[in-house]
Amino acid sequence: MPFKHSELWFWDSWYAKDGDTWHGYFLQAPKSLVDPDARHLNATQRHAVSKDLVNWTDLGTTFEPQRNGAAWDDSTTWTGSVVQDDAGLWHLFYTGTQKSEASLYQRIGHATSTDLHNWTRVGNGLALDLTGPNADCYEKDHAIGHWHDRAMRDPWVMRDPGGAGWLMYFTARVPGVQEPNAGGAVGFATSPDLMTWTLQPPVFHGGFGQLEVPQVFQAGRHWYCLFCTSSFHWSEQYRRDNPEPPVTGSHYLIADHPRGPWRIAPGGFLDGAEPCRRYAARIVDGPQGLVILGFSDGGKEVFGGYVMDPEPVTVGADGLLQVAPMAQAAE
Incomplete structure (x- = not known):
């Protein structure tokens, strides 16, 4: 069953597995706002659990902006990821913005938990x-008139498969690119212990104005970086390379190593439509294999605002991903 609520919109989500239980985290905002675009500045995080990624038990609000005066994340606490360290402590990395900056400057925060629901910020919460x-490898200041924000959001944290330590990927932009839609990037940082992070140059840039909600994972011999983007943010070069009409949804980068080099996967856009059907998707290795989960969009006039049921994802002999058609997914 889709994860939905009669009084709330849900959108971006991320997942962590503890034993045989999946913990899902979802951005939420009240439908009483009326305008779905207003949800972004009224977002908190919700928590639910599931054994199969289909049937969910709602546990309510789990994390929200700091309410005790001015703070770097007193405006929004947006999309993130959750990982567990070797001692069993859970770590939430999230996007934060500040009211005094009109929520235009994004930064990455850090909180910890022993139960996956009650979170305590590490220090003032700011991680990176x-x-x-x-x-200087990034568009580190708001390029007013060139792009709509100072992009540093949607952290995806994972263990470094090449040794000790951790890797972080995030939505960002690079400077000095004349075409706004060619400046999108996947930012990168490293840490020995999840507490101290070092900003590294981006692992990829180009193709799109923004590569939102990156998720890096391995399937078979390849590494994949799933991301989502709008049809309005396809670069001129990608429009030439991809003959299909621009769509909104999720596509991916492909590499032989999580540090790259990354390239845009060839062929058709993975999971897109116009108007958008599903956005901010994640690919999860569920009980029946790889599945894709994301929220129902539909555009402003018919905004869905719920997390759709998972649909199967296959990896072809060529290493390319494919989402199973709806008819097949329903069988």
Whole structure:
């Protein structure tokens, strides 16, 4: 069953597995706002659990902006990821924005939990900003008139498969690109312990104005970086390379190693439609194999605002991903 609520919109989601239970985290906002575009500045995080990624038990609100005066994340706490360290402690990395900056500057925060529901910020919560020796690799200040925000959001954290430590990927942009829709990037940072992070140069840029909600995972011999983007944010080059009409949804990068080099997967856009059917998708290795989950969009006039049932994903002999058609998924 889709994860939905009569009084709330749900959109971006992320998942963590503890034993045989999946913990889902969802951005939420009240439908009383009327305008679905208003949800972004009224977002908190919700928590639910499932054994099969289909039937969910709603556990209510789990995380929200700091309410005790001015803070770097007193405006929004957006999309993130959850991982567990070697000692069993759970770590939430999330996107935060500040009211005094009109929520235009995004940064990455950090909180921990022993039960996956009650979270405590680490210090003031700030884990990473676009500062330090590699900051000039990014559009570190708001390029007013060129792009709508200072992009640093949607952290995806995972263990470094090449050794000790952790890797973080996030939505970002690179400077000095004349075409706004060619400046999107997947940012990168490393940590030995989940507590101290070092900003690294982006692992990929180009193709789109933004590569939102990146998710890096391995399937077979390849590594994949799932991302979502709008039809309005296809670059001129990608429009030439991809003969299909622009669509909104999720596509992916492909590489032989999680540090790259990454390239845009050839062929058709993985999971798109116009108007958008599903956005901010995740690919999860569920009980029946790889599945894709994302929220029902439909556009502003018919905004869905719920998380759709998972649909199967296959990996072809060529290493390319494919989402099973609806008829097949329903069988």
